[in-house]
Amino acid sequence: xxxxxxxKSVRAKKHLGQHFLKDKSIAADIVNALTIHEGYKSVxxxxxxxxxxxxxxxxxxxxxxFVIDIDKESIEYLKQHFPTLGARIIxxxxxxxxxxxxxxxxxxxxGNFPYNISSQIFFKILEEKDRIPxxxxxxxxxxxxxLASGPGNKDYGILSVLLQAFxxxxxxxxxxxxxxxxEPKVKSGVIRLKRNKREKLEVSxxxxxxxxxxxxxxxxxxxxxxxxxxxxxxxxxxxxxFDKRAEQLSVEDFIYLTSLVEKSRA
Numbered sequence: 001x002x003x004x005x006x007x008k009s010v011r012a013k014k015h016l017g018q019h020f021l022k023d024k025s026i027a028a029d030i031v032n033a034l035t036i037h038e039g040y041k042s043v044x045x046x047x048x049x050x051x052x053x054x055x056x057x058x059x060x061x062x063x064x065x066f067v068i069d070i071d072k073e074s075i076e077y078l079k080q081h082f083p084t085l086g087a088r089i090i091x092x093x094x095x096x097x098x099x100x101x102x103x104x105x106x107x108x109x110x111g112n113f114p115y116n117i118s119s120q121i122f123f124k125i126l127e128e129k130d131r132i133p134x135x136x137x138x139x140x141x142x143x144x145x146x147l148a149s150g151p152g153n154k155d156y157g158i159l160s161v162l163l164q165a166f167x168x169x170x171x172x173x174x175x176x177x178x179x180x181x182x183e184p185k186v187k188s189g190v191i192r193l194k195r196n197k198r199e200k201l202e203v204s205x206x207x208x209x210x211x212x213x214x215x216x217x218x219x220x221x222x223x224x225x226x227x228x229x230x231x232x233x234x235x236x237x238x239x240x241x242f243d244k245r246a247e248q249l250s251v252e253d254f255i256y257l258t259s260l261v262e263k264s265r266a
Contacts, residue, residue, distance in 0.1 A: 009050065009077075010049060010050050010071070010073050010074050010077050011073065013071065016070065016071055016114060016116075018047075018049060018071070018114065019112070019115075019180040019181070019182060019183070019184045020049045020050055020052065020112075020180060020181050021049075021052045021053070021112050021138070021175075021179060021180055022052070022179050022180065022181055023175075023179040024052065024056075026175055026179060027052045027053050027055075027056055028056050029173070029190075030053060030110070030112075030136060030138060030190055031053055031056040031057055031060070031110070031136075032056075033136045033172055033190065033192050034060075034108055034110060034134060034136055035134065035192075035194070036062055036063065036108075036134075037108075037133050037134040037194045037195065038106060038133040038134070038195065039106075040063060040105070040106045040107050040108050040133055040134065041062075041063050041064060041105060041107075042063055042064050042065075042066060042103055042105070042106075042107035042108070043057060043060075043063045043064070043065050043066065043107060043108045043109075043110055044066045044067070044068060044102075044103075044107055044108070044109050044110070045057060045065065045066070045067045045068070045109075045110050045111050046068060046094045046109060046110070046111035046113060046121065046137075047068075047069055047070075047074075047094075047111050047112060047113060047114055048067040048068075048069055048074065048078060048111070049069070049071075049074050049112070050074065050077055050078075050081075051067075051077070051078055051081060051082055052112075053110065053111070053112065054067055054078070054082055054085075055082075057110070058082065058084070058085075063108070064088070065085070065088065066085075066088040066090065066102065066107075067082075067085065067088065067089055067090065068090040068091075068092055068094050068097065069090075069091065070091070070092065070093050070094075072091065075089060075091045090102070094121065094124065095117065095120055095121070095124050099128055099131055103131065106131055106132065106133050107131065107132065108132065108133065108134040108135065108136070109125060109132055109134075109135045109136075109137070110135070110136045110137065111137055111138070112137075112138045112188075113137045113138065113139045115139065115140045115143075115184070118137070118139040118140065118143055119143065119159060121137070122135075122147065122159060122163060123159070125163075125193075126162055126163065126166070129166045129167070129195065132195070133194065133195040134192070134193065134194050134195065135167075135192070135193040136172075136190065136191070136192050136193075137190070137191060137193075138175060138188050138189070138190045139188060139189065139191075140184075140186055140187075140188060140189070141174055141175075141186060141187040141188055141189035142155075142186065143189075144171060144188070144189030144190070144191045145171060145189060146159070146160055147159060147160055147163055147169055147191060148160075148169045148170065148171040148191055150164075150250075151247065151248055151249060151250045151253075152247065152248055153247070154247065156247045157216055157219075157247075158212055158213055158216045161212050161249075161251055161254055162209060162212060163193065164251050165198065165201065165208070165251045165254075165255075166195060166196060166198055167193040167194060167195055167196060168193070168194045168196050169191055169192070169193050170191065170192045170194075171189060171190075171191050172189075172190045172191060172192055173189070173190050174187055174188070174189055174190075175187065175188040175189070175190060201255055201258075202255060202259065203255055203258040203259050203262055204258070204262065207258050207261060207262060208254065208255065208258045211227070211254060211257055211258045211261055212246075212254055214226060214227060214229065214230075215227060215246035215249070215254070215257070216246045216247075219245060219246050219247060220245065221245065222242060222243055222244065222245055223241065223242045223243075223244055223245065223246065223249075223257070224237060224242040224243065226245075226246065227242070227257075227261075230261050230264065231264075232260065232261070232264050233264055236260050236263070236264055239260070241253065241256070241257060
């Protein structure tokens with residue numbers, strides 16, 4: 001019966017965005033990029049597939065490794081090849097996971113993130129930012145570059161600002177297509193996020209998110225045009241910040257912009 005046969009591999013599934021990393025030296029580099037920022041004791045790997053990162057995570061004694069995968073075939077493979085993980089192998093959707101059911105202390109997130117949900121993964125991390133002090137992820141290079149880009153860069157966008165409000169982000173290195181099975185059509189990039197010292201924004205977080213999204217909704221226009229929906233009083237709208245485009249503003253600028261919106265409603 002199949003349940004007793006040792007699985008030699010897992011079939012990559014296109015609908016899950018699976019591209020399995022084959023190069024063990026790159027896998028080791030990704031794992032070694034974790035710095036145990038703020039002293040966490042647990043690491044959650046997203047989408048372990050056949051465990052190319054998992055094997056190096058399990059060598060580390062500084063933290064306990066958990067893995068989560070939505071693919072039943074990967075789950076069966078991991079149970080057979082990494083039996084020491086036991087109940088720390090979780091079959092489920094990271095995007096729907098209740099972290100409080102697993103961790104009662106801060107933990108890190110690592111993984112070769114599926115291209116098709118990488119942005120959603122980072123929005124989930126934002127929701128849990130006070131639990132997650134560090135993230136190391138491999139994703140489509142274009143997206144990785146965007147998240148790490150600063151003001152004045154054409155790649156700078158909504159998720160760049162939202163993440164950089166709470167994390168310091170470093171683009172670590174590029175990974176070429178030929179080290180994956182199957183090969184993706186684009187290069188990958190590895191980034192690291194480390195929680196910064198900002199405990200909370202000086203403005204409503206919900207309003208901040210709305211302002212950032214609205215500002216980038218017409219990124220080629222000045223903020224004066226992009227933020228017309230807020231109907232700001234003329235004396236506020238005359239502020240020189242509204243002559244800029246969204247991609248020119250720093251996180252602090254967006255916080256200030258949000259404060260103006262809030263004041264206009266007071």
